[in-house]
Amino acid sequence: MAKAARASADAVIRVRDLTVGFGDHTVLKEADLDVYRGEILGFVGGSGSGKSVMLRTIIGLLPKRAGKIEVFGTDLSAVEEEERQAIERRWGVLFQNGALFSSLTVLENLQFPVREYLDLSQRLLDELAMAKLEMVGLGPDVGYKYPSELSGGMTKRVALARALALDPEIVFLDEPTSGLDPIGAGDFDNLISTLQRTLGLTVFMVTHDLDSLHTVCDRIAVLVDGKVIEQGPMETMLASQHPWLKSYFHGKRSRVNEKRRGG
Numbered sequence: 001m002a003k004a005a006r007a008s009a010d011a012v013i014r015v016r017d018l019t020v021g022f023g024d025h026t027v028l029k030e031a032d033l034d035v036y037r038g039e040i041l042g043f044v045g046g047s048g049s050g051k052s053v054m055l056r057t058i059i060g061l062l063p064k065r066a067g068k069i070e071v072f073g074t075d076l077s078a079v080e081e082e083e084r085q086a087i088e089r090r091w092g093v094l095f096q097n098g099a100l101f102s103s104l105t106v107l108e109n110l111q112f113p114v115r116e117y118l119d120l121s122q123r124l125l126d127e128l129a130m131a132k133l134e135m136v137g138l139g140p141d142v143g144y145k146y147p148s149e150l151s152g153g154m155t156k157r158v159a160l161a162r163a164l165a166l167d168p169e170i171v172f173l174d175e176p177t178s179g180l181d182p183i184g185a186g187d188f189d190n191l192i193s194t195l196q197r198t199l200g201l202t203v204f205m206v207t208h209d210l211d212s213l214h215t216v217c218d219r220i221a222v223l224v225d226g227k228v229i230e231q232g233p234m235e236t237m238l239a240s241q242h243p244w245l246k247s248y249f250h251g252k253r254s255r256v257n258e259k260r261r262g263g
């Protein structure tokens with residue numbers, strides 16, 4: 001999408017002054033974040049900095065102490081249950097730990113979120129689930145397997161298919177390529193990018209993967225000390241003088257240095 005010409009009205013997720021904590025541990029401290037329609041936003045920060053907490057708070061799984069979260073222009077804490085559910089239907093989530101139900105087949109896992117919202121015949125449910133499997137590049141045979149029979153990469157794809165089950169407008173991905181080898185991670189990035197384009201998705205992606213940040217993310221937001229200290233395209237990250245950003249994007253493992261080393 002045209003990155004420059006984005007009005008703030010285009011923010012499908014708008015977080016302001018968000019404070020979230022557990023006991024006397026404040027994780028997010030008046031954090032601000034925007035996710036624009038149709039973009040892939042990469043969300044980065046140190047381990048334990050609160051990336052998953054941010055994701056879980058936006059989708060309403062964790063309570064906030066202060067601040068405001070709007071999704072599709074609606075403050076979810078201010079609406080009736082029915083409206084909240086209607087909005088929840090418009091997003092899908094791939095959680096950090098995959099979390100497929102081990103006692104259900106892949107097809108049954110994919111049908112689980114659909115059953116919650118729609119009353120469809122088993123035949124239609126099967127067709128829908130098979131279509132989602134195909135969308136993430138898996139054959140129909142995978143549908144009859146149990147999660148324990150899948151490789152790490154297949155598990156991620158099934159989890160992505162499940163996130164897409166209800167044809168969401170936003171998908172939340174929490175470290176979707178962690179644990180994959182570089183080729184598998186690259187394939188997964190391409191899949192996310194293709195799906196984003198063909199389905200017009202807005203993607204909120206927590207990731208530590210510098211390759212993903214360089215290749216598929218339109219913008220990046222950086223969480224340090226409970227605040228989003230920078231949001232913008234990769235060029236903004238590379239130009240930043242903030243010490244955390246400098247060591248993250250110009251450190252030993254960064255691409256910039258690989259190129260400098262001729263790698």
Ligand SMILES: Nc1ncnc2c1ncn2[C@@H]1O[C@H](COP(=O)(O)OP(=O)(O)OP(=O)(O)O)[C@@H](O)[C@H]1O
Nearest residue numbers: 022025027045046047048049050051052053054096
């Ligand atoms: N339900 C909870 N109860 C208490 N503390 C929690 C809970 N969830 C998260 N935390 C704490 O909040 C902090 C941020 O956790 P979070 O899972 O968001 O980190 P993260 O940035 O996603 O890290 P990683 O990159 O390792 O996944 C951590 O100190 C964690 O222990």
Ligand SMILES: [Mg+2]
Nearest residue numbers: 051052096174
């Ligand atoms: Mg996390």
